Amino acid sequence: MSLATEFKAFIQRGNALDLAVGVVIGAAFGKIVTSLVDNIIMPPIGLLIGGVDFSAWKWILKAAGADGKGEVAIGIGVFVNTIIQFLIIAAAIFLVVKVINSVTKKPEPAPAAPPEPTPTEKLLTEIRDALKK
Structure with a gap:
């Protein structure tokens, strides 16, 4: 079977369409979760622990120059937000x-039919039935 024939069969089965729908819905769901974490969940948490803005929380390795450029920093708050987003998406997928x-x-x-009696069992059944008469 040629590659083109296999690809055509793959597309006709609907797998490609299902995958495309899943990717689009997943991207939209990811944006919703990002907004949920950044705008609804993290601001109250930041307020509770002393007014910390998690999106701006960073560890500065090299300060910016006089022109305000050249800062090198590790975005700890962005990383925390991303972990929370991942956990929410993972929980949602688990539930789905x-x-x-x-x-x-x-x-x-369905329960299997009882096995056919062995020849010995058949003979014993015949003897039992003969003795009953």
Whole structure:
């Protein structure tokens, strides 16, 4: 099978469309979570611990020059915000997968028919039935 034929079959199965929809929804969800963390969750937390603005919280390695450029800093607050965003997205995905798994539970397999009796069991059954008569 050629590469083009395999690609055509892949697209026709719907996997590519499902993937594209997932990426678009994931990107939009990521923006919503970013806004939630930056604008709703972190400001009250910063206020509670002394008015810290987490987005501006950084560890300066080299101060800026007189022109205000050239600062080298590690953005600790941005990193904390990103970790919180990740945890929220991971929890949401976990819940979605859990709901999907509970909705799409596979039915229990039907109980197997009892096995055919062995020749010895058949003979014993015949003897028992003969003795009953």
